[in-house]
Amino acid sequence: MSTATRSVSRTIGAHAILLTYTVIALFPVILVIMNSFKSRAGIFGAPLTPPTPKTFDLIGYTTVIGQGDFIHYFQNSLVVTVASLFFVLLFGAMAAFALSEYRFRGNSLMGLYLALGIMIPIRLGTVAILQLMVASGLVNTLTALILVYTAQGLPLAVFILSEFMKQVSDDLKNAGRIDGLSEYTIFFRLVLPLVRPSMATVAVFTMIPIWNDLWFPLILAPSEETKTVTLGAQLFLGQFVTNWNAVLAALSLAIMPVLILYVIFSRQLIRGITSGAVK
Amino acid sequence: MAADIRPKRPFRWHIGIFLAPAVLVYTAIMILPLAGTLQLSLFRNIEQHQVFVGLQNFRTLFGDPNWSVGFWNALRNNVWFFIIHMIVQNPIGVMLAALLSSPKLRFAAFYRTAIFVPTILSFVIVGFAWKLILSPLWGVAPHLMDIVGLKSLFTPWLGKEQYALTALSLISVWQFVGIPMMLIYAALLSIPEEVIEAAECDGITGLSQFWKIKLPLILPSIGIISILTFVGNFNAFDLIYTAQGALAGPNYSTDILGTFLYRAFFGFQLQTGDPNMGAAIATMMFLIILGGVCVYLFLVQTRLRRYQF
Numbered sequence: 001m002s003t004a005t006r007s008v009s010r011t012i013g014a015h016a017i018l019l020t021y022t023v024i025a026l027f028p029v030i031l032v033i034m035n036s037f038k039s040r041a042g043i044f045g046a047p048l049t050p051p052t053p054k055t056f057d058l059i060g061y062t063t064v065i066g067q068g069d070f071i072h073y074f075q076n077s078l079v080v081t082v083a084s085l086f087f088v089l090l091f092g093a094m095a096a097f098a099l100s101e102y103r104f105r106g107n108s109l110m111g112l113y114l115a116l117g118i119m120i121p122i123r124l125g126t127v128a129i130l131q132l133m134v135a136s137g138l139v140n141t142l143t144a145l146i147l148v149y150t151a152q153g154l155p156l157a158v159f160i161l162s163e164f165m166k167q168v169s170d171d172l173k174n175a176g177r178i179d180g181l182s183e184y185t186i187f188f189r190l191v192l193p194l195v196r197p198s199m200a201t202v203a204v205f206t207m208i209p210i211w212n213d214l215w216f217p218l219i220l221a222p223s224e225e226t227k228t229v230t231l232g233a234q235l236f237l238g239q240f241v242t243n244w245n246a247v248l249a250a251l252s253l254a255i256m257p258v259l260i261l262y263v264i265f266s267r268q269l270i271r272g273i274t275s276g277a278v279k
Numbered sequence: 280m281a282a283d284i285r286p287k288r289p290f291r292w293h294i295g296i297f298l299a300p301a302v303l304v305y306t307a308i309m310i311l312p313l314a315g316t317l318q319l320s321l322f323r324n325i326e327q328h329q330v331f332v333g334l335q336n337f338r339t340l341f342g343d344p345n346w347s348v349g350f351w352n353a354l355r356n357n358v359w360f361f362i363i364h365m366i367v368q369n370p371i372g373v374m375l376a377a378l379l380s381s382p383k384l385r386f387a388a389f390y391r392t393a394i395f396v397p398t399i400l401s402f403v404i405v406g407f408a409w410k411l412i413l414s415p416l417w418g419v420a421p422h423l424m425d426i427v428g429l430k431s432l433f434t435p436w437l438g439k440e441q442y443a444l445t446a447l448s449l450i451s452v453w454q455f456v457g458i459p460m461m462l463i464y465a466a467l468l469s470i471p472e473e474v475i476e477a478a479e480c481d482g483i484t485g486l487s488q489f490w491k492i493k494l495p496l497i498l499p500s501i502g503i504i505s506i507l508t509f510v511g512n513f514n515a516f517d518l519i520y521t522a523q524g525a526l527a528g529p530n531y532s533t534d535i536l537g538t539f540l541y542r543a544f545f546g547f548q549l550q551t552g553d554p555n556m557g558a559a560i561a562t563m564m565f566l567i568i569l570g571g572v573c574v575y576l577f578l579v580q581t582r583l584r585r586y587q588f
Contacts, residue, residue: 014378022393028408095301121514127558128315151308183293212401214517234403
């Protein structure tokens with residue numbers, strides 16, 4: 001592409017705007033993490049400076065770890081997220097395979113039916129979901145959350161995965177059929193490994209809203225035993241609202257795992273978005 | 280496809296088995312409760328029995344001042360919430376994407392990654408972090424404004440009725456600007472180079488190239504972003520709940536449909552929870568979102584298709 005017409009000043013301008021916005025995007029996060037390692041005097045005296053040996057203090061973290069049952073909340077979140085993710089990917093991929101591979105009556109209708117959930121949020125069914133969970137005795141269990149999140153994640157997963165499965169070569173699958181492989185073997189041994197990159201994309205898209213959700217843990221599983229880290233942090237922050245060390249430490253503890261995962265998987269995520277998975 | 284060549288074939292059980300788990304979970308946990316909620320909105324609990332009352336709950340919602348004032352307030356606030364997103368989030372997203380997609384820009388990957396960070400954080404973190412920053416107690420916001428000489432403009436925005444909703448909308452914009460940025464960025468990257476080259480041959484470069492060539496080509500993506508924003512905004516709850524509590528203070532000035540639904544359904548303080556009224560509000564939200572999606576699908580998308588390749 002020709003660059004002759006682009007002037008240096010335009011490049012500088014672009015960098016200036018992007019850099020400004022990057023600062024705006026990262027400033028609150030950095031501010032919170034930075035101040036979580038300071039003493040109370042440090043937090044209020046010089047909020048904008050990084051912790052110095054004089055202001056460094058881990059009192060916030062010791063309070064959080066001593067008071068809140070964060071490790072346990074963390075486990076709950078992990079169980080819910082991983083289990084939901086597993087079911088979304090497995091069931092989603094199976095349904096996507098059926099829709100993209102076979103022609104049968106009602107195929108496109110079924111696709112449309114499953115795609116409804118992309119636009120209509122599952123939250124609107126909360127009243128009846130709660131009744132359903134009460135009736136089946138699943139209130140205050142992680143199973144309830146896993147079921148809801150599986151249903152929530154499936155529409156987008158089916159939609160994205162069937163787009164990708166259409167691209168898997170027919171010759172390969174037919175070769176498998178000639179060799180006498182069953183349809184199940186073709187799916188699990190041939191197709192699934194080939195769509196692994198898109199599965200990773202779907203995984204990231206599914207994972208973030210589940211990990212961050214506050215609504216369903218609040219309504220379906222608010223008990224001490226089943227609190228997720230998001231709900232736990234919310235309640236903890238409400239209780240300790242005047243203990244700034246503890247609040248900032250709790251916020252940092254909630255930010256850091258997500259941030260670390262994001263830094264590891266950001267390439268995958270961004271490739272997923274920009275590869276036209278969402279058209 | 281090979282399956283079609285064979286004339287008479289036995290019933291293909293495997294299709295059913297592949298589809299069954301997804302369809303069952305989706306139907307049982309999503310579609311049936313959704314339908315159940317719509318149905319519940321037509322019933323009322325009278326002496327421990329669910330009695331069919333037709334549209335009576337909606338008449339209460341719109342006619343009884345105890346409900347209608349709150350409902351219209353929440354709806355109005357929700358519309359304002361959406362408008363702020365449309366006029367702030369999406370233009371900023373488009374601008375950032377346009378800058379990012381300029382060829383041979385250095386550090387593009389870094390900017391992209393960094394600007395997307397807030398989007399992955401949970402509302403709880405975002406709501407609380409901003410609450411702390413804007414708090415007059417901590418003084419970060421007034422201090423920063425002092426640096427640029429605007430300290431006199433500082434007020435505790437989240438605590439003032441006239442500013443709180445706008446402040447929260449802007450916080451939400453801050454969090455989600457990464458999504459329009461990414462989607463527009465993807466759309467800009469997918470514009471064929473020939474089109475850009477042809478434009479450059481005709482002497483259309485820089486800003487006019489963006490307005491005349493690229494913008495019309497990415498309009499479908501802007502349409503998708505608008506509808507995603509619409510659905511997300513009319514379904515929002517977490518940020519308001521985290522930052523202002525279920526009462527959406529000060530004085531309900533930040534109440535949106537999500538928090539209104541929560542209070543109606545669960546009850547809060549003096550008000551007892553009412554699943555049927557909750558269902559009625561959820562039904563209204565469903566109709567609003569469905570209306571928006573239909574407008575998009577039948578009016579916007581069909582007209583936009585003309586610009587696609």
